[in-house]
Amino acid sequence: MGNEHYIAITDFCISHNISSKFILELHDYGLIELISMEKTRYIPLQQLPRAEKILRLYSDLEINLEGIAVINHLLDRIEKMQDEIIFLKNKLHLYEE
Amino acid sequence: MEFIDYYKVLDLDKGASQSDIKKAYRKLARKYHPDINPNNKEAEKKFKEINEAHMVLSNPENRKKYDQYGKDWQHAEEFEKAKKSRQYSYGPQSSGSSQGYSGQDFSDFFESMFGGSQNFGGRGRVKFRGQDLNASLQLHIRDVYTSHKRTLTINNKKIRLNIPAGIENGQTIKISGHGGPGQQGGPNGDLYISFTIINDTPFKRDGNNLYTTVNLDLYKAVLGGDITVDSFEGQVKLKVKPETQNGTKVKLKGKGFPVYKKEGQFGDLYITYNIVVPTKLSPKEKELFSELATLKKHA
The missing domain is CATH 1.10.287.110 (DnaJ domain)
Known part of the structure; x- marks a missing residue:
């Protein structure tokens, strides 16, 4: 995978006007994944929406990282349940026909 | 107002x-x-x-x-x-x-x-994330059998979208950053696309598996033989075992629907046999069936 699949922490922090310490803290809390390449730390691109959502929750709602971790966990569960509802609805539809 | x-x-x-x-x-x-x-x-x-x-x-x-x-x-x-x-x-x-x-x-x-x-200049931090947009897209089941690219026009903006094979009916995918524009340095919103999959094929879909019913003539059900059945990819040759019962299910591994975002992986195709009893029998056929019935009675 080339560098186009990652964004350097420094670039991300500049564009969002935050300190890189905050991103490292998110990583320590297990909220986002980071990877290291040649002494630079990167955020994988697929993690970007998650990282941005965390920033919004942190800055808009002033929720601390523990709270964000709980919210993320519950939102993941809701998403899984919604997928399951769709799956079951489709299954039910199969037997209703 | x-x-x-x-x-x-x-x-x-x-x-x-x-x-x-x-x-x-x-x-x-x-x-x-x-x-x-x-x-x-x-x-x-x-x-x-x-x-x-x-x-x-x-x-x-x-x-x-x-x-x-x-x-x-x-x-x-x-x-x-x-x-x-x-x-x-x-x-x-x-x-x-x-x-x-x-x-x-x-x-x-x-x-x-x-x-x-x-x-408003009084509030220090007034960054707003753009509005999330919702769109719905109706596709035919054959369209989602393979991954393909499609261009959508949303709010007069063209968005080129990769639609992965195996999308479910009712599934929503999120396109990050393609919603409404952010304000005062805030990020753009996201675009949510919900899919409605129309299925007018003889195949019923349950997740990655497909189900269909195939008519089987009585003689092939009794004696066995080869038949050709339709799958999503075309026709498949199938061996029918002798003395196959009505309602028998056969699984064709890997002939079902593609697994979402798992390239090269497919569900299975389940075929249920519907044995068709012959009608409008000739006197000779009736005679032979009677003979068979007598044989069975004395067996």
């Missing part, structure tokens, strides 16, 4: 302190924030109302104006004129129409009194 009681929106009394306003805003914003309530239009609407109320009431100068003109909003026009005359000295940044979240999402009442969020 209706008067909006911002105090009521935040569930506050007129005499609420700045700390009360902050507390009320935080409480409601946490409840209705779009990130906490994905795909919830009601929550999104409520969040916008709360934001609007907070933008007005948390700024003492604007709160004063609101308290003064709010009830009697017909005077807002005069107020607007006076405000505009002051704006000219602010330079080009404070003029112009508001965009994205503010342009579309503030109430007419708010726009009339305050002219959009750009006239």
Whole structure:
């Protein structure tokens, strides 16, 4: 995978006007994944929406990282349940026909 | 244009302190924030109302104006004129129409009194994420059998979309950053696309598996033999075992629907045999069937 699949922490922090310490803290809390390449730390691109959502929750709602971790966990569960509802609805539809 | 009681929106009394306003805003914003309530239009609407109320009431100068003109909003026009005359000295940044979240999402009442969020300088951090957009796309089941690219026009903007094979009916995918534009440095919203999959094929789909019924003539069911059945990829040759019973299910591994986002992986195709009993028998056929019946009775 080339560098186009990652964004350097420094670039991300500049564009969002935050300190890189905050991103490292998110990583320590297990909220986002980071990877290291040649002494630079990167955020994988697929993690970007998650990282941005965390920033919004942190800055808009002033929720601390523990709270964000709980919210993320519950939102993941809701998403899984919604997928399951769709799956079951489709299954039910199969037997209703 | 209706008067909006911002105090009521935040569930506050007129005499609420700045700390009360902050507390009320935080409480409601946490409840209705779009990130906490994905795909919830009601929550999104409520969040916008709360934001609007907070933008007005948390700024003492604007709160004063609101308290003064709010009830009697017909005077807002005069107020607007006076405000505009002051704006000219602010330079080009404070003029112009508001965009994205503010342009579309503030109430007419708010726009009339305050002219959009750009006239708010009192609050330090007013970054707003753009609005999430929802779109629906109807596809035929054959369209989602293979991954393909499609160009959608959403809000006069063309978006090239890769539609992965195996999308489910009712599934929603999120295209990050393709929603409404962010405001004052805020990120763009996301675009949510819900898929409706039309299936008018003889195949019923359950997740990645496909189900179909194949008619089998009595003779092949009794004696066995080769048949050709339709699958999504074309025709498949199949061996029928002798003495196959009506309703027998056969699994064709890997001949089902593609697994979503797992290239090269497929579900299975289940075939149920429906044995067709011959009709309009000739006298000779009837005679032979009677002979068979007699043989069976004495066996």
